[in-house]
Amino acid sequence: MAETFNILAIGDAVGSPACNYLREKLSGVISHFGIDLTIVNGENSADGNGMLPQSAEALIDAGADIITGGNHTFRRREVYNFLDDSKFCVRPANMPSTAPGYGCTVIDTGKARVLVISLLGTVYMEPVESPFTCAERMLETNADKYDIAVIDFHAEATSEKAALARFLDGRVSVVFGTHTHVQTADEQILPKGTGFITDLGMTGVTDSILGVKSEIIIEKFISRMPVRFEQASGEASANGAIFMIDKSSKKCIGVRRISF
Numbered sequence: 001m002a003e004t005f006n007i008l009a010i011g012d013a014v015g016s017p018a019c020n021y022l023r024e025k026l027s028g029v030i031s032h033f034g035i036d037l038t039i040v041n042g043e044n045s046a047d048g049n050g051m052l053p054q055s056a057e058a059l060i061d062a063g064a065d066i067i068t069g070g071n072h073t074f075r076r077r078e079v080y081n082f083l084d085d086s087k088f089c090v091r092p093a094n095m096p097s098t099a100p101g102y103g104c105t106v107i108d109t110g111k112a113r114v115l116v117i118s119l120l121g122t123v124y125m126e127p128v129e130s131p132f133t134c135a136e137r138m139l140e141t142n143a144d145k146y147d148i149a150v151i152d153f154h155a156e157a158t159s160e161k162a163a164l165a166r167f168l169d170g171r172v173s174v175v176f177g178t179h180t181h182v183q184t185a186d187e188q189i190l191p192k193g194t195g196f197i198t199d200l201g202m203t204g205v206t207d208s209i210l211g212v213k214s215e216i217i218i219e220k221f222i223s224r225m226p227v228r229f230e231q232a233s234g235e236a237s238a239n240g241a242i243f244m245i246d247k248s249s250k251k252c253i254g255v256r257r258i259s260f
Contacts (some may be wrong), residue, residue: 002246002253005112005148006033009176010040010240011183011200012070014211014231015047018204019055021236022062029260030063033242036111038063041152041178041200042089043070044211047231050075053082056089065107066090068118070154070179071125074099092120092154094134104138106145112247115139115146119164121155121179131155132167139171148245150174158184158198165196173252174243176200181210183239183257193251201239201259208232 008030013019022040030038042064045055050072056079059067069091074080083091083101093103104117117138119131131153139149149172155161156179165175170192176199177184183201190196204211209218212229220227237259244254 002248004244004253005247006036007114007150007174007243007245008033008035008038008240009150009152009174009200009243010038010064010203010238012041012043012178012181012202012204013045013059014181014202014204015045016055016058017231017233017236018211018238019045019058019062021238022059022064022203025238025260026063029258035242036109037065037107037114039066039068039116039150039152040064040203041070041154042067043072043154046076049229051079052076053079056082056086060088065109066105066116068116068152068154068178069101070118071120073101090116090118092118092128093138094119094129094131103134104142106142112147113145115142115149117149117151119151119153119155121153121157121160123155123157123160125156131164135164135168148173148250151176153177154179156180161198162196165194166190169194173245173250176241176243183259185257187241187255187257189252189255193249195243195245195252195255197241197255197257200241203238203240204236205232205234206237207234
């Protein structure tokens with residue numbers, strides 16, 4: 001049987017309920033599944049919106065090795081210096097180079113050196129550099145620095161996520177999508193050995209709309225007027241996926257969608 005390197009990817013953590021829930025549950029999941037590296041999308045981990053140093057640190061304390069970003073990464077200015085100082089919290093690489101922080105990082109776990117890249121989609125999103133071009137540049141720039149490459153593609157359109165995964169098939173071990181907060185049932189291994197899922201889903205309060213109080217979002221749709229988002233409260237859950245990478249070939253040999 002092939003020796004594997006197991007990666008746990010957790011979908012968009014929304015607010016303090018998500019951080020608290022992961023602090024309570026994540027270590028048990030890591031232990032149970034023999035996880036070697038845990039990645040959590042934390043772009044909305046602060047209450048209200050965006051990310052703060054405190055919310056990022058809460059995710060690290062809960063067991064995340066790497067925190068990835070998204071279109072709300074820069075919503076709170078208080079996180080800018082943190083992004084500049086931290087190699088464990090990555091913002092989208094295809095943002096302008098003047099943006100705070102780093103678009104990728106390499107973490108050496110002792111079992112493997114893992115390159116983690118955060119990317120933004122361009123369909124129905126703010127205009128940024130092509131994620132296809134940026135991904136190729138990131139891989140080339142770091143070519144001799146990693147054994148396994150993983151991409152968090154924070155995008156709206158499922159077709160764009162699938163296109164990027166197939167574009168990179170065989171060149172990276174994992175591509176997972178985030179942003180929509182809805183877990184998809186299409187986990188798969190692509191023909192050349194890249195593990196893929198369109199969206200990991202959300203971590204946060206179950207009785208909510210994307211982690212926000214349902215009545216607020218309903219009012220926004222009915223009135224078409226601006227509203228102030230308020231964090232939902234109640235029971236939480238987490239969604240994500242486990243990717244099993246063959247340590248020899250660096251190909252994904254197993255994908256398991258999880259909810260807990």
